[in-house]
Amino acid sequence: MRSIGDATSSATVRSTGLLAGAVLAVLLAGCGAPGSNPGADLTPAPTDSTDSSTEPTDPAGSASGSPTDSESTMPTDSPKPSPTLPSDPAAVGTAMLNISIKQSPEAEATQYVLECTADGVGEATTLPNPEAACAAVKELGAAFFTAKPDPNRMCTQQYGGPQTASVKGTVDGKRVSASFAATDGCEISRWNALESILGTSGAR
DSSP, X not given: OOOHHHHHHHHHHHHHHHHHHHHHHHHHHHHHSTTOOGGGGGSOOOOOSSOTTSOOOOHHHHHHOOOOHHHHSOOOOOOOOOTTSOSSXXXXXXXXXXXXXXXXXXXXXXXXXXXXXXXXXXXXXXXSSHHHHHHHHHHXXXXXXXXXXXXXXXXXXXXXXXXXXEEEEEETTEEEEEEEOOSSHHHHHHHHHTHHHHOOOSOO
């Protein structure tokens, strides 16, 4: 026959077992509930492979690109006047020259003025035989008076005399300044081209 203590102990064990079973059932039910897994909250949400913030690029557009205004518009340079032409077309065939001639380094210079117009000789002219002088100037043009001597040219060692001359002014509307002498074959040739203005050189 069981004692009262044994009965009480058995009842206590059964109560403890029932309580433990109830707690375990609650825990199992919580683990099985949706959204109750703590690890599930740490899983990142899947991302869309096509990001809406990234715009698709056009392969053709990226290769060629849209032309800019500077690329599509070709620059055009304004035509520049030729350096051999006067800026004023009305000045073609005209000249206003101051001529200085010295027969020797010690001699006093003789001064002349030659004015050539499109129609002939100007009123300011003091040079003898101005018609021939104007014809020579019109034929030679401004380039003759502005040309630089070629340092590699071969000139004959020919002396034409001590005379020197200078010509300054405008030809065909362009400013000119030139010096002349008769110290060698090249300089004598230049002098003779203006013989109607400078007179004859000593070399013949």
